[in-house]
Every structure is written in structure tokens, then in C-alpha cells.
Amino acid sequence: MTASLDLTLSPTAAERIRTIGAAEGRALMLRVSVEGGGCSGFQYLFDLVDEAQPDDLKIERDGAAALIDEVSLALLKGSEIDFVDELAGAEFRIRNPNAKSSCGCGVSFSI
Structure with missing residues (x-):
């Protein structure tokens, strides 16, 4: 199912997903999910997968392509999935307007 909420994949994130897939010799999709934990209450999880699950939004x-499960989608509404390559490292990152605060590493957040 294709997502209809205003959740976006940045051009940089799309390029990185394609680059990783090309290096692996297969089409990969980025799975993004949110679970309880981390130092701020919720944390983002990223994984590269070959296929979508039946309840994934694409x-x-x-x-x-990025995949998000229906439960995580509510916490990600209005977000942008991005990829940054900085001096401190390269990583996928979520720009989430719903997050009231986040930890220094940017992986966990609170609402």
C-alpha cells in the first residue's frame, strides 16, 4: 500500500537506498519503524529489506522505496526520511515535526 500521509523520502535518502542496493546487486527498501525505548521515550529503527510486509505502507x-508499518506511521506523520553524510558519520535520519525533544544522537525522541 502506498502512503498517502505527508511523509516523504528526501532525494538524498532515495539516492543512498539505490546506491546500497546497487552495491548489493539487488533492489532494497529501507524499513523505518518506531519502538518504545531509547533515552527519550521512542527510538527510530532502520533496516534494509528485500520485500514489504502485508501491512507496510510504501x-x-x-x-x-521506504517502508513504514501502520503503528509507526502515526508517530511519523509529516516527517521526512533523510540521509546525511557529516564529519561525525553517515546515517539515515528522521526530521520529525511531532518530536517535542530528542537526544543528542538523534535516534530517540519524545512526543
Whole structure:
């Protein structure tokens, strides 16, 4: 199912997903989920997968796809899935307007 909420995949994230898939020699999708935990209450989890689960929502851009389960989607509404390559490291990152605060590492957040 394709997501209809205003959740987006940045061009940089789409490019990185395609690059990883090309290096692996297969089409990969980025699975993004949220679970309880981390130092701020919730944490983002990222995984690269070959296929979607029946309840996944799919966001596509420029030939790349991200998958989000229905439970996580409520916490990610209005977010952008991005990829940043900085001096401290390269990583997928969520720009989440719903987060009231987040930890220094940017992986956990509170609402």
C-alpha cells in the first residue's frame, strides 16, 4: 500500500537506498519503524529489506522505496526520511515535526 500521509523520502535518502542496493546487486527498501525505548521515550529503527510486509505502507521517490508499518506511521506523520553524510558519520535520519525533544544522537525522541 502506498502512503498517502505527508511523509516523504528526501532525494538524498532515495539516492543512498539505490546506491546500497546497487552495491548489493539487488533492489532494497529501507524499513523505518518506531519502538518504545531509547533515552527519550521512542527510538527510530532502520533496516534494509528485500520485500514489504502485508501491512507496510510504501513511500517511493526516484526509484527508491521506504517502508513504514501502520503503528509507526502515526508517530511519523509529516516527517521526512533523510540521509546525511557529516564529519561525525553517515546515517539515515528522521526530521520529525511531532518530536517535542530528542537526544543528542538523534535516534530517540519524545512526543
